[in-house]
Amino acid sequence: MLTYITKKHAYTICYCVCFLFFLTPVFAGDPVYPAAMIPDSLKKNAHVVKRMEEVVVKINDPRDVRVTTHFVITVLDAEGEKYARVIESYDKLKDLRSIKGTLYDALGLPIKKLKQSDIQDMSGVGSESLMTDDRYKQHAFYYNVYPHTVEYEVEVRYNHSFYLPYWVPQEDESFAVQQSKLVVTAPKDYVVRYRNFNYKGEPAVTDDGGDKTYTWEVKNMAAQSDEPFAPRWYKRTTTVLLAPAAFEMQQYKGSMNTWEEFGRFAYILNQGRDQLPDGVKQTVHQLTDGLSREEKIAKLYKYLQEHTRYISIQLGIGGWQTFDANYVASKGYGDCKALSNYMCALLKEAGVKASCVLVYAGDNAKDVTEAGFPSTRFNHVIVCAPGTKDSTWLECTSSFYPVGYLGGFTADRPVLFVDETGSKLVHTPVYTMEQNQQIRHISATIAETGDMTLKADTRYTGLQQDDLHARINMLTKEKILERLRQAGYFSSYDVNGYECKQLKESLPAIDEHLEIAAHNYATVTGKRMFLEPNLLTKTGRRVTADTARKSDIYLADAFRDIDTVKITIPEGYTPEALPQPVALQSIFGNYASKVSVEGNVITYMRSIEHKGGSYPASAFPELEKFYNGMYKADRARIVLVKK
Amino acid sequence: MRSRSIVFPLQLAAACLFALTTFSQTRDKVRFGKVDPEDFAATSFEKDTSAHAVVIADIGSSEFQVERDHFELTYKRFKRIKVVDKNGYDAASEEIPLYISGQLEEKLINLKAVAYNLENGKVVETKMESKSVFTDKYDKNHILKKFTVPGVKEGTIIEYTYSVTSPFYFNLQPWNFQNEYPTLQSEYSVTIPEIYDFVFLKQDINSMLTVKTTVDRQTYNVTYESNGPTGASQHGSFSANTVKNVWTAKDIPALREESYTTSLRNHITRIEFQLSAIKYPESPIKPILGNWQKFSEDLNKDENFGADLSKNNGYLGDVVDQLTNGLKDDTAKARRIYNYVRNNFTCTDHSSLYLTKPLKTVFSSHNGSEADINLLLIAMLRRAKLHADPVVLSTRNHGFTHELYPLKSRFNYTMAAVTVDTLTYFLDASRPYLGFGRVDMSCYNGHARMLTAESVPVYFNPDDLLEQKSTFVMLMGGEGGILKGSLQQYPTYFESCAMRSSIKDKGKDAYFKGKEKDFVAETVISGVELENLDDNEEVLKLKYDFDMKADDAGMIYINPLFTEAMRKNPFRSQERRYPVEMPCVMDETYTLNLTVPDGYVVEEIPKSAMVKFNENEGVFQYLIQQSENSIQFRSRIKLNRAVFAADEYNSLRDFFDMIVKKQSEQIVLKRKS
Secondary structure, three states: OOOOOOOOOOOOOOOOOOOOOOOOOOOOOOOOOOHHHOOHHHHOOOOEEEEEEEEEEEEEEOOEEEEEEEEEEEEOOHHHHHHOEEEEEEEOOEEEEEEEEEEEOOOOOEEEEOOHHHOEEEEOOOOOOOEEOOEEEEEEOOOOOOOEEEEEEEEEEEOEOOOOOEEOOOOOOOEEEEEEEEEEEEEOOOOEEEEEEOOOOOOEEEEOOOEEEEEEEEEEEOOOOOOOOOOOHHHOOOEEEEEEOEEEEOOEEEEOOOHHHHHHHHHHHOOOOOOOOHHHHHHHHHHHOOOOHHHHHHHHHHHHHHHOEEOOEEOHHHHOOOOOHHHHHHHOEEOHHHHHHHHHHHHHHOOOOOEEEEEOOOOOOOOOOOOOOOOOOOOEEEEEEOOOOOOEEEOOOOOOOOOOOOOOOOOOOEEEEOOOOOOEEEEOOOOOOOOOEEEEEEEEEEOOOOOEEEEEEEEEEHHHHHHHHHHHHHOOHHHHHHHHHHOOOOOOEEEEEEEEEEEOOOOOEEEEEEEEEEOOOOEEEOOEEEEOOOOOOOOOOOOOOOOOOOOOEEEOOOEEEEEEEEEEOOOOEEEEEOOOOEEEEEOOEEEEEEEEEEOOEEEEEEEEEEOOEEEOHHHHHHHHHHHHHHHHHHOOOEEEEEO | OOOOOOOOOHHHHHHHOOOOOOOOOOOOOOOOOOOOHHHHOOOHHHHHHOOOEEEEEEEEEEEEEEEOOEEEEEEEEEEEEEEOOHHHHHHHEEEEEEEEEOOEEOEEEEEEEEEEEEEOOEEEEEEOOHHHOEEEEEEOOEEEEEEEOOOOOOOOEEEEEEEEEEOOOOOOOOEEOOOOOOEEEEEEEEEEEOOEEEEEEEEOOOOOOEEEEEEEEEEEEEEEEOOOOOOOEEEEEEEEEEEEEEEEEEEEOOOOOOOOOOOHHHOOOEEEEEEEEEOOOOOOOEEOOOOHHHHHHHHHHOOOOOHHHHOOOHHHHHHHHHHHOOOOOHHHHHHHHHHHHHHHOEEEEOOOOOOOOOHHHHHHHOEEEHHHHHHHHHHHHHHOOOEEEEEEEOOHHHOOOOOOOOOHHHOOEEEEEEEEOOEEEEEOOOOOOOOOOOOOHHHOOEEEEEOOOOOEEEEEOHHHOEEEEEEEEEEEEOOOOEEEEEEEEEOOHHHHHHHHHHHHHHOHHHHHHHHHOOOOOOEEEEEEEEEOOOOOOOOOEEEEEEEEEOOOOOEEEEOOOHHHOOOOOOOOOOOOOOOEEOOOEEEEEEEEEEEOOOOEEEEEOOOOEEEEEOOOOEEEEEEEEEEOOEEEEEEEEEEOOOEEOHHHHHHHHHHHHHHHHHOOOOEEEEEOO
């Protein structure tokens, strides 16, 4: 519950996502919530059962929002233990007013009350930021007799209404919920915006003349099974997102009924922070005068990459408001906001129009920002220079990215383009299957002993080069080699050569050359030799559904791999068993592999075209067939026999 | 007196130190603020290792100084680093931990940081502003001072210098000569007035350190406690010899992590100090460090350790009586109490030598550190009139304890020992998977101490931890091209522990469903039987049947080891710098009886083989034999040693290569035509 979520993703900004949790305990004398009262239907697959919860959000005024979360959880086994605790963050925008708690035994009799001295108060700075004002408090009873029940009440106060809590009564698959309620109260004239997911109907609304109260409630939600390739959890369970219409944060006022309004607020918050010192202005002109728009962007992006570095400092409203351009120029560092703001200022000086763009970054976070529900669900800032045909996108926290490339961290998702008047939600570039490729040629030789030497030449493009790009740019040569040795390609091997070349293309591409000597790759038993012709590109997983699939299937980015492998075997061997050609066609993509032998050369061809996107739950058997088919085909073995 | 220890990851450890500026005798004369254009020339490290940053100089000192009327330690540090490329930017950010205890606190003073860039042949300085230093209140006892140097680019030289003053005069700061970047010069100078007697603990495996010692005399004006007959505080001035030691190392390679290393702490070039005695003028020597008996006595009397153990602890009476009621045998009583504590108390931290709260609170809260839980166990055992004592040790990731010096800071773990007649059982109730008399693998780190009055050394050597496993498989033909097998296995003790918790977590069905995927061929497991699932003291016994689809087309190829084959060599690196330290010795036996399915004949079987490691230190057997329509197969891997020197690495790797190779070989059956 009370999940504390750190903001320390490598590039983070902000305090975008807010976490909420709260309530009002009873602490009555009667046994509360004996474990025996839990219906069997809620125990199935569950590690914990939320017996009750009440989340009360009281908006007193735009600068005073109280959130009280009161919940009672029965922990069924040790696996559920991690939910029976409170971890709550606080900072300059959020005051953690109180934590109360009680531990009950299986019968519901109180064993122990939380003592304030047992609450740990810790720094939340973490290792990704130089400094933030984040702190957190945590408490747990650490009781290990099951079942037992904990009750907590946590009260927080926001001194702003920029973001509001959200409600996800079922916190993950292993959670069953007997009853949970969200109650939002606000002055009658204060508009509360909300977005429901998997909630039947609308909240009950009451009006006592002064305040308006909205109530959502769920009952008897059974635990779900853990499903691979599933959409984000909150879209699979009941969720209510809340956001303000009008809000205040410190001396700033704004509204977010539309993206345009929100963008305007973000603009005003950072307005006037783009003044460059004269020296830098001169440098900009020296570098760019007389160049084309594209050349100017490339030059200045390179200048940014060479003269600044990423350092995160987040204090109070500084989670949203940037350090100014002068700060970045003099210190040579900044966070995503500050570096993006600085980049925009450089471009502006060179006469290129560009804006900051708010994004929810993360390799698996394409769908966090709800396009239809303007709210603060962002954690990062990038830059967009709109062009007549194509816009140029710039990730300003990376010292290595090619100009105009976003990578899996921010590509393919709705983002907010911030502008004085024309703020709007736009979509970052999508990298397609044709762009995300791995084309590999291997030539290998196998000796009589089964030892193999191979040379593999691979071209990676688009998203498929992201990891390699990071590795070759960020690690020392020794570490890169050590990674290759530890990767476990074969049962035992040495890496004898490795080289990478980054190609100067508009779509990032890397050519990799790898030489390996694998000990006993082929198994030699008497006159036979056994070997798998697929040397380096194998699908990792078998997929099985233990229960009927419930959630939709969500596959990340599309990609294509093509392998051509030539293996020279010792003279005198002929095939005794060869894998049959495999061709799998499915709505998720296509796969083909084929082995042929000519003289003492084995040729193995493999290709996979894998689509991304969402598919209905009913397609799961087809996904199983596709993945398991590939898994098997990738491990097919050739048996050779010496005549 | 308990010395503080700040446990931070290694890369920070270097930052935990403090410093001093110049040394006229150093040839290179690296001084703060003196950076010339030629200092930007590439160092040999950049050329040879593609390091992201190079520490040009790391120079520190510790000195005792009189602050008002008492001694304080002043630690000074000066560090100059060259940022070679963008990935070396982290070197520009630093954290300085400061310790606070009640009213006493360490203070950071005179922090200065500068970046130097070479622009058009000139050195340009960027200074850090003092407001750029942040204070993070890390927890109750620690503050982190954090800063980053501005104006850093590729090729920048950065410098910082600072002092830390500390009232914790017994806590003379250690020094790491080695860190995550290669270092050209590292130097630490320590000046100690002879009233303090410190033991120097030097770790210098590659003999990189040189030391220079000088003696001087100084006058101090302090108040000190006399240990004389009156015991009163005295104020006075005295002069004492001071001994200054300067340790220097040059061209030190970066630290490198390797697999099968217990802790880099055992390998890093480092010096640390331990106060052993105080000799104020005209007072008898006050021993601090003492001997092992004293060590034992101190801990047993310490409020935060054993003081409560000698008390009556009446609050334990009911529970202990209930648990031991009706039992006559002492071992049975101990076992019952142990099981109760293990099953009813949650361990929240596994690296604490001392109590984190009073025993009574541990008892009522049902949770605590491993020390809390095991000391409570001892109190309960003693309450039952059993002979129980604490055992203290250092876990594998915490480095070795020093057998010669009783240094409390080297210990981080407390267990229990109970002695019945002449038999001693070691008990650890903090890990729910362990059984009575079992010690966790992480504790097999050599020398430990049992805190009886005599303070008995005990040794948990990985060489003495035998992880034994045996597997028996029968395989025969079934109907429709199916091979039918049955497997019976006794996994090793710690494998049993892992399987138990996995089975409890996922459920038996899901666990064995997952196991099916380990077979190369499509396989269905049925008829699972498990023994000792609830008995943590014993290894599991498991039995199941399996049906396997043969790949067919006239030939059946079978790896006789199925899922038990070692598929990858655990030693992947080509070279080795540190010893290989495995946690245990192994002995794994696998036996197969195969009845050739009807309609098939044996076409080919692998050759038998036997390989010895270093004569009789290890053996790998691969024995196979065919008679009529059956095949008997047996494989055994046995290693009698857990620790191997770096120069034995290649033969160890080859030994495992052979195992992996043989264990991939196939039996070939051919359909009768």
